[in-house]
Amino acid sequence: MKTVRNKLALLVPALTALLLAVTNLWALDPGADGYYKTGEGIREKSIAFISVNVYRISHHIKELPSAKSKQALIDADVDKKxxxxxxxxxxxxxxxxxxxDSLALNGYTNKANIDKFLGAMTNELKEKSHVTFSYSAEKKATTIKVDGGGTATVAGVDFMKGIWSIWFGKIDQPKLTEQLMSKLP
Incomplete structure (x- = not known):
């Protein structure tokens, strides 16, 4: 019996150290810019019987939400993009x-804000170009920046929630939402 206890006394700390090491492999650390990358995925468009890849999307946030939920990411009043x-x-x-259409599906219908924001898309969107949607918690404003196009900023937390609902709210590709949250602890 004493031998079993001695072996357990050695085994428990070793298993604990191993568990901590494995857990740290999955820990989410911020990048050099201070943002946590919560996930990425590919937006597909189905045309007849085929699916076409449209864009790769990644989500980044400065502070992790207290809950791993779509609504927590929508509501997070922190810098994110x-x-x-x-x-x-x-x-x-x-x-x-x-x-x-995605904004309307999720209940955001302020036409003036939508038109101002999407007006940043002044040219055709070319392969390998980037479109960045970013929210500043300090300014309470959401900005779109389009490579080869323009930029536009719309104030208001309600607008930010509308934009974040495009990918974390009602969506025709729920797998994409899961991928954008996949790295959250």
């Missing part, structure tokens, strides 16, 4: 309409 990298040329109007 989405970065889209186009995987093909995309017609500007098609992208604008898709974003408008």
């Amino acid at each position: 989405f970065v889209l990298t186009l995987m093909r040329d995309v017609d500007r109007e098609k992208m604008q309409n898709a974003l408008k």
Whole structure:
């Protein structure tokens, strides 16, 4: 019996150290810019019987939410951003309409804010170009920056929640939402 206790006394600390080491492999650390990358995925568009990759999207946030939920990411009033990298040329109007439809699906309908924001898409969106949606908690404003296009900023937490609902709210590709949250602890 004493031998079993001695072996357990040695085994427990070793197992604890191993568990801590494995847990740290999955820990989410901020990047050099201070943002945590919560996940990334690919937006697909189904046309007839085929799926086409439209863009790669990643989500970054300065402070991790207290709960791992879509709503917590939408509501988080902290610096955060989405970065889209186009995987093909995309017609500007098609992208604008898709974003408008997504905002409407999630209950955001302020036409003036939507038009101002999406007005930053002044040219066709080319393969490998980037579109960044960023929110500043200090300014309470959401900015869009389009490679080869323009920028626009809309004030208000309600607008930020509308934009974040595009990917964390009602969406026709729920797998993408899961991928954008996949690295959250």
